Amino acid sequence: MFEVIAFDADDTLWHNESIFTMTQIKFREMLSSHGQEVVDQTLFSTQIKNLQHFGYGIKGFILSMIETSIELTDGEVSGHEIQQILDFGREMLAAPIELLPYVHEVVEELSQKYTLMLITKGDLIDQETKIARSGLAEFFDAVEIVSDKTTEVYSKILERHKIESSRFMMIGNSMRSDIVPIVQIGAHAVHVPYLSTWEHEQDHPPVDAEHYTELKHLGLLPQLISEKG
DSSP states (O other): OOOOOOOBTTHHHHHHHHHHHHHHHHHHHHHHGGOOOHHHHHHHHHHHHHHHHSSSHHHHHHHHHHHHHHHHHTTTTHHHHHHHHHHHHHHHHOOOBOOTHHHHHHHHHHHHTTTTEEEESSOOHHHHHHHHHHOGGGGGGGEEEEEOHHHHHHHHHHTTTTTGGGGGGEESSSSSIIIIIHHHHEEEEEOOSSSSGGGGGGGGOOOOGSSSSSSSSSGGHHHHHHHHO
């Protein structure tokens, strides 16, 4: 039934959001005099505003932290504090890739029967580096690194690779990015929730549960595909 099975990367194949969460705690502590809620709200609104300029990923997050610190301190943030933020970013970029449970064995198993694709959004260099360090690159026949995940983006990917939507399955943790647009183009979607999800990714149009499948963990995917196929 399926010609191509595609996976999201961050928080589907390996941990990612937890790295942002830990960094935001450090940033919050750096600006503790302004209050946790104010820091979090200002950073979030700054990130959303900057998405169209900096896109998704660690580098955009770093720039948004710097801008937030300038705004909250009325421009009096010190050079030392700016350096701290840059160091936060370097630590994030150098963080080890920690695969989620069942990922390696499931991806390896499916690669023997299906064409596998990796579709991820974010900074090109960062995503390419993570894929290379993950130990999974050899199992994917195609990798697409995009600035955002929309129905238009997915449709162009399928058109470029000559894939019928009815024979395409996307697996991911984000309803906004990995499930809703896939359902909207008539393809198959599998939602595997992560421990936590960025607030922006939780904001999505409603979609009937009958149009996608939710799994507790990726280890259940081969059986699901077998049943559907």
